[in-house]
Amino acid sequence: MDNDDSRVPMSDLFVFETNQMLEQLERLILDGEKSGGLKASIxxxxxxMHTIKGSAAMMLFNDISCLAHSIEDVFYYLRENKPLLVDYSELTDLVLQAVDFIKDEVRKVENRESPTGDCSEIRKKSGAFLLTLQVIDPASKDISLKSLDHEELQHDIDEKPVRExxxxxxxxxxxxxxxxxxxxxxxxxxxxxxxLAEDIAFFPKDILENDSTAEMIREAGFKVVFxxxxxxxxxxxxxxxxMFLKNFQLKKTINLEESIANSVVSDNSKPSSLQEISQRGESKHSFISVNVAKMDMLMDLVGELVIAEAMVTQNPELQGVTLDKFYKSVRQLRKITGELQDTVMSIRMVPLSATFHKMNRIVRDMVRQLDKQAELQIVGEHTEVDKNIIEHISDPLMHLIRNAVDHGIEPAEERIAQGKAAVGKIRLEAKSAGGDVWIVIKDDGGGLHREKILKKALERGLIHQADSLLTDKQVYSFILQPGFSTKDEVTEFSGRGVGMDVVSQNIEKVGGTISVDSVQGEGTTMSIRIPLTLAIIDGMKVKVGNSIYTIPIIAIKESFRLQDQNLITDAEKNEMVMIRGQCYPVLRLHERFNVQQTTTDLREGIMVMVEVDGRSLCLFADSLLGQQQVVVKALPSYIKKIRGIAGCTMLGDGSVSLILDVAGLAY
Amino acid sequence: MRVLIVDDALFIRRTLKMILEQNGYEVVGEAENGLEGILKYKLLQPDLITMDITMPQMDGLTALKAIKKIDPSAKVVMITALGNESTVKETILSGANGFIVKPFVQEQVLRGLSAFK
Structure with missing residues (x-):
């Protein structure tokens, strides 16, 4: 603790542990509120609070420590005196405020800033709360009663005469x-x-009852006569x-005979009993906490291993050679790397529950402040996603939930007038489907106003005329545009029109997509689709001229060779393919990426039909080269983000292949 | 001197361990709660135990009483936060050999424990 070096990891540890406890605390409190009172978790x-106080004090974070102390005091009183009249909702508010404060401070510590918040406001509140408890509680008794028996003992001793x-x-x-x-x-x-001694008397006398005697002893010393x-x-x-004795002066007060130095130790040991051990049926997992940097490193290494495996097994020098045993070993190797990769990825998987439970808190606070009634229903909280993804979707989710309460759910009177239940429902659901995780936020509020959105879109020049040809989905997707808000007034929570675009940007960052669906008067559904993991995907390699592109397998619906009669060219020379009565646009990859393709005849190459968000299109390439797991690498930072390219990967022969971003190509 | 650290906060355990190990003590074990503390005490037979008071499952006071029952000569130093006076009194009456007040600095721990050397 003395030098700065050793303090850095300690503060990390502090942040980690405190955050964990705060999360646990928040959950306890919100659960308590649902099941009717904090009583069970006092x-x-x-x-x-006690533990946070201790750790914070060790780190010299006085405000955190003082605040935790004052909350601890309240709960100490609750625990010891079990008062009957407790305003649990006020208590919940108090604790949540404290949690927020400490969270903020811890965040500062995490960012290597000094925690400078002022907790005096909340401490005042908690002090007042404790005082109210003590005043109104009829059962309140004096805590210092316990030490009474000892005091009596003291008097007995005082009166005994000095023996020979x-x-x-x-x-x-x-x-x-x-x-x-x-x-x-x-x-x-x-x-x-x-x-050792008898007839002990001491000054100050009231050391047990009066903690302020500590100060007296500190200044004037502690006097004992025995x-x-x-x-x-x-x-x-x-x-x-x-322990901690600095110095002492020992002198005889009454001169009696110096007697034999025989230590007569009286049997003073107090009867002690092993109290019944209360064991709760909590199952305990053993966990270790690992530095995320190490995890990322491991993930990178596995990625490299996958590439190296491809480099060996698909080495051009092996082509045309019969190597039965070699390929048997290759299969074994591939199986092991596959399992290794799955395991590493599963380590990085974190359940969404912590993120979801945060939303409980948001709904609760907003409902109180906006004077609405709403409850959050959480489904599938155990669905797991990559840790990186969790970090990126936490803020967007918070925003969407806020929107749902603020814009979605109507005030209770309005709801009743419309024949709905007074309490609005917001459903937050996670599920995995295929290679993706879906997070769906559904409210049963007023829904989006198509007309309002169209009007706004017209004002902002997003469309040129109130176009009734646009589908609902297209109209609703305007709300994802920057600065787009149809809400007339701005509240503390939402309405500034900043947000939805950030939401969709954040989600796109992790390769996800968001779509909006709504029925006026019945509610809005936001569906977020995010990939299970970012790092390794199944890809289909396609050849375009001398380049090899990789298309994520998930996006591919089918591939086929074009027959003449299926090709349609419209008046503007847009090419389309008609399959099973449906018309799909054609995108020539060689045109899009401006590379020389061996053939420009649509009938000679191959069509790969891809789908994203319900939109399909056919990509035209020379040929399919085969399926391969690829490690997604971000494009180097000196290359601007290119629409239609999700990243790049290294192939078995060491060459680079660009990974296509189907969503980017489709829009 | 062989020491067993009983504390539910990993943070405190680390700090104590660091302080002790840099100063010639041997930390033979750590326990997260009173119950684990008792078991590890029996197993490891340390010369000294540092015992937190507020812990889940079994608090330090209960564990102290149990350990003292097993071996009245066991040396137990309580680690306590300020403001916990009444419990500390109880631990002293139950045989605790002393206590260190949180927050502590290295010097305090060493000075305090030097009484047991």
């Missing part, structure tokens, strides 16, 4: 500075002295063994 809240063979001593004791709780240390000393048969050497040894 002990746990107390313990968590004993010497009466007086000692003045000083403890080390900042060892803390000097009064209890003095008490400890007296308690241990009881084994009688013992033990020698001064024995006594000095005793004092030397006392």
């Amino acid at each position: 002990n746990e809240v107390f313990r968590i 063979g004993q010497t009466k001593w007086e000692a003045v004791i000083f403890f080390d500075e900042d060892c803390g709780m000097e009064n209890i240390r003095a008490f400890t000393l007296v308690h241990e002295l009881e084994e 009688a013992t048969v033990n020698s001064s050497a024995r006594l000095e040894e005793f004092f030397a063994k006392t």
